[in-house]
Amino acid sequence: NNEIYMNALMSNNGDAKWESFYYTITRCNTGIAKYPTIPSILEAEYAPYVGQCYGMRAYMYFWATRVWGRLPLVTEEWGGSLDNIYVGRSSLEEVKAQILSDITEAIRYFTISDPGSKYYLGEDAMRALLVEVYMWYGDYQEALDASEYFVGHNSLELVQGEEEWKRIFTNPESSKEVIFSMAWDYETDGALG
Numbered sequence: 001n002n003e004i005y006m007n008a009l010m011s012n013n014g015d016a017k018w019e020s021f022y023y024t025i026t027r028c029n030t031g032i033a034k035y036p037t038i039p040s041i042l043e044a045e046y047a048p049y050v051g052q053c054y055g056m057r058a059y060m061y062f063w064a065t066r067v068w069g070r071l072p073l074v075t076e077e078w079g080g081s082l083d084n085i086y087v088g089r090s091s092l093e094e095v096k097a098q099i100l101s102d103i104t105e106a107i108r109y110f111t112i113s114d115p116g117s118k119y120y121l122g123e124d125a126m127r128a129l130l131v132e133v134y135m136w137y138g139d140y141q142e143a144l145d146a147s148e149y150f151v152g153h154n155s156l157e158l159v160q161g162e163e164e165w166k167r168i169f170t171n172p173e174s175s176k177e178v179i180f181s182m183a184w185d186y187e188t189d190g191a192l193g
Helices: 019-036 043-068 092-112 123-136 140-151 161-170 186-192
Strands: none
Touching: 019 043, 043 092, 043 161, 092 123, 123 140
């Protein structure tokens, strides 16, 4: 824990590994590649899943670049070949462009069909992430422009009072303030949540 608190992570520390990020990114790449190829399924049926794949990949790259800076961009499904397993680090500009591209694609799919649950990434979550990405990179005018989506939003607002505030944590699905909440249950997910 001291290495984490002091920002002194070494490569032999398990918390410094990229494995979890790339495990999730790999699953997203597979979903992006495979969902549209399912026979007899309409785009409106697979759109929320592909949107979540693009959105989660953007989220993973955003957090990874905040921690490690330059990192390898892997955007294709891995076919199992060991010939092209090494991927060098991309520039910060390339990583930022990929994050923004993935957010744009996620929003496009969510305008076709949004999951409609705060336990899944949806358009609102992607628009909030877009604002956060712009703020992180110091693109303040773009952040202001992107945040206009939330002005006068018909289903989101700051909660009022103690009871509504408690619902943010006890029942996020019913809270007017929650945009996205990661579902976790100790009995189902254990200590990995």
